[in-house]
Amino acid sequence: MTLLTVEGLGIQFGGVKAVNDVGFSLNPGEIVSIIGPNGAGKTTLFNMISGVYTPGAGKVTLAGEDVTGMAPFLLARRGLSRTFQNLQIFQSMSVLENVMSGFHLRERGSVLADLFAWPTARRRARAAEGDARKLLERVGLERAAEREAGSLSYGSLKRLEIARALALDPRLLLLDEPAAGCNAVETEEIDHLIEEIAKAGTAILLVEHDMKMVMRISKHIVVLDHGEKIAEGEPAVVSRDPRVIEAYLGAQAKDKAMGEEAGHAEH
Amino acid sequence: MRISPKMATLLTLSVIMLIAPFFFPSAYYFRIASLVYVNALAVVGVVILTGYAGQISLGHAGFAGIGGYACALAPVYLGLHPAASVVFGALASGVMAWIVGRPILRLKGYYLAVASLGFGILVSMVLTNEIAVTGGPDGMKVADLGLRSWLSERGLSLTNGQFWYTITALLLLAGAWLALNLENSATGRALRALHGSETAAGTVGIDVASAKLTAFIISAVYASVSGSLIALMNRMITPDIAGYMHSIEMVTMAVLGGSASVAGGVFGAAILTLLPQALTSFDQYEQVTLGLIMMLVMIFLRQGLLPGLASLLKGRGA
Ligand SMILES: Nc1ncnc2c1ncn2[C@@H]1O[C@H](COP(=O)(O)OP(=O)(O)O)[C@@H](O)[C@H]1O
Numbered sequence: 248m249t250l251l252t253v254e255g256l257g258i259q260f261g262g263v264k265a266v267n268d269v270g271f272s273l274n275p276g277e278i279v280s281i282i283g284p285n286g287a288g289k290t291t292l293f294n295m296i297s298g299v300y301t302p303g304a305g306k307v308t309l310a311g312e313d314v315t316g317m318a319p320f321l322l323a324r325r326g327l328s329r330t331f332q333n334l335q336i337f338q339s340m341s342v343l344e345n346v347m348s349g350f351h352l353r354e355r356g357s358v359l360a361d362l363f364a365w366p367t368a369r370r371r372a373r374a375a376e377g378d379a380r381k382l383l384e385r386v387g388l389e390r391a392a393e394r395e396a397g398s399l400s401y402g403s404l405k406r407l408e409i410a411r412a413l414a415l416d417p418r419l420l421l422l423d424e425p426a427a428g429c430n431a432v433e434t435e436e437i438d439h440l441i442e443e444i445a446k447a448g449t450a451i452l453l454v455e456h457d458m459k460m461v462m463r464i465s466k467h468i469v470v471l472d473h474g475e476k477i478a479e480g481e482p483a484v485v486s487r488d489p490r491v492i493e494a495y496l497g498a499q500a501k502d503k504a505m506g507e508e509a510g511h512a513e514h
Numbered sequence: 515m516r517i518s519p520k521m522a523t524l525l526t527l528s529v530i531m532l533i534a535p536f537f538f539p540s541a542y543y544f545r546i547a548s549l550v551y552v553n554a555l556a557v558v559g560v561v562i563l564t565g566y567a568g569q570i571s572l573g574h575a576g577f578a579g580i581g582g583y584a585c586a587l588a589p590v591y592l593g594l595h596p597a598a599s600v601v602f603g604a605l606a607s608g609v610m611a612w613i614v615g616r617p618i619l620r621l622k623g624y625y626l627a628v629a630s631l632g633f634g635i636l637v638s639m640v641l642t643n644e645i646a647v648t649g650g651p652d653g654m655k656v657a658d659l660g661l662r663s664w665l666s667e668r669g670l671s672l673t674n675g676q677f678w679y680t681i682t683a684l685l686l687l688a689g690a691w692l693a694l695n696l697e698n699s700a701t702g703r704a705l706r707a708l709h710g711s712e713t714a715a716g717t718v719g720i721d722v723a724s725a726k727l728t729a730f731i732i733s734a735v736y737a738s739v740s741g742s743l744i745a746l747m748n749r750m751i752t753p754d755i756a757g758y759m760h761s762i763e764m765v766t767m768a769v770l771g772g773s774a775s776v777a778g779g780v781f782g783a784a785i786l787t788l789l790p791q792a793l794t795s796f797d798q799y800e801q802v803t804l805g806l807i808m809m810l811v812m813i814f815l816r817q818g819l820l821p822g823l824a825s826l827l828k829g830r831g832a
């Protein structure tokens with residue numbers, strides 16, 4: 248059964264169509280990537296699926312339920328979890344506490360139990376702490392557990408967000424440029440981590456600029472340009488699509504050319 | 515064995531409470547110390563709302579007013595024992611916080627500040643104008659708690675000052691213990707998380723609106739009990755207890771001391787209750803000095819006095 252179906256999804260900002268009539272679907276354990284040049288609408292699409300923005304048009308179905316425009320915390324309870332391109336870390340909490348907050352749904356009990364530190368509340372907190380440490384190990388941050396999250400490097404924060412998102416034990420995980428700002432070694436680690444997560448049965452929707460990674464791990468790719476879906480299919484098919492080459496790879500080639508020009512201008 | 519920050523705060527507080535009386539120059543100081551503890555209790559509530567959850571209220575004196583007047587009115591009109599009136603006031607404040615909090619907590623930053631300020635003013639106006647019930651601006655008498663005479667009949671005789679010192683100290687300890695428990699629980703972590711990023715809090719499944727409301731209600735109960743204690747201790751009450759100056763005092767104490775922690779809040783309450791006493795010798799410069807100190811602390815120690823001084827000391831030690 249399909250886990251996520253997106254149909255005719257669209258939104259406008261001040262009359263500009265940031266995303267228009269986008270549709271695709273995703274099965275459990277599958278990795279689907281959304282690619283496209285900067286400003287294509289990938290993050291906006293994520294924001295609509297995860298309830299951060301209310302779609303102006305279209306429908307999102309999660310495990311057979313219409314969840315269009317549902318608040319993020321309700322989607323989290325239905326097994327959807329995500330990371331953010333522009334990090335959304337709980338800065339003044341410790342690294343460990345950031346991940347523990349990901350266990351909120353599992354850990355929460357009555358407020359009275361928390362106020363009076365009843366054994367049930369303490370037991371739940373201990374379990375969350377133990378599992379959070381395991382997740383930190385999984386993303387290679389176990390030694391930073393007690394540090395204030397705000398003091399971590401960009402690449403570490405990216406991995407911290409993944410650990411926090413994994414704490415929800417999601418059915419569907421949305422990763423918005425998880426490897427951005429990471430070095431080659433870190434990128435490869437994240438690459439493996441994503442495959443591992445998918446193997447364990449979690450469906451993954453991925454936005455990533457590292458084409459090598461996208462082509463290698465995705466089952467299916469959706470290409471956006473100017474808010475519209477211009478192509479989709481298997482990596483091998485998409486990478487040969489002339490429209491994709493023009494819109495995406497072409498733009499990259501152009502960027503590169505411009506970069507070289509700028510380089511020349513400096514000399 | 516390492517002791518947790520929670521135990522460290524509670525132990526330090528208990529030790530100070532135990533030994534402070536040996537340094538009191540006169541019996542009058544029992545009263546001043548009791549005021550410190552009562553103010554600190556309200557400020558611990560502000561720490562939960564502002565320090566943990568990042569929400570501001572400039573109307574919390576309204577809840578102190580509800581708690582205070584509950585102790586004045588409930589014994590007369592409902593025949594409740596003064597001690598039961600404290601609980602009654604806390605419940606009333608909790609319900610009021612639930613009603614008021616739902617609409618205004620949707621607001622952010624200064625919008626929330628102004629809306630909550632409005633709530634405080636509303637309560638204080640009602641208390642001032644309903645003269646037939648509340649006695650108006652002159653206030654009204656409050657019944658005796660009766661516990662001191664009960665204790666003395668059983669052989670434990672305390673002066674009035676000692677008695678209230680003990681009661682307020684114990685309640686502050688209890689309040690601090692609850693707030694510290696909360697800090698490292700699922701609820702407390704949810705509050706601190708939404709303080710950091712409401713968007714991210716939502717995506718980990720935290721119901722942000724209801725978490726804010728929880729913090730607002732809990733902090734309202736703290737303010738209410740603090741107001742009840744003021745009423746019972748003074749054996750009288752005036753609408754000033756609900757005035758906006760009192761609200762602003764609570765927030766100032768929390769922010770000046772360091773609103774992120776219970777210890778900081780208590781420290782701020784102590785400083786801002788004691789300093790005016792210490793500065794009375796400055797005569798007309800008292801207010802000026804106080805204002806100046808507040809400005810300097812905020813400019814140079816933005817996180818508040820306690821964390822600021824702690825990091826200064828650490829910096830020197832290193
Ligand atoms: N909240 C918003 N308000 C106005 N415009 C927005 C908002 N969010 C996104 N956009 C616009 O939508 C377009 C797509 O942006 P985005 O989804 O971030 O692109 P991508 O993630 O593919 O780089 C951009 O033109 C951006 O300026």
Ligand SMILES: [Mg+2]
Nearest residue numbers: 289290291332
């Ligand atoms: Mg983006």
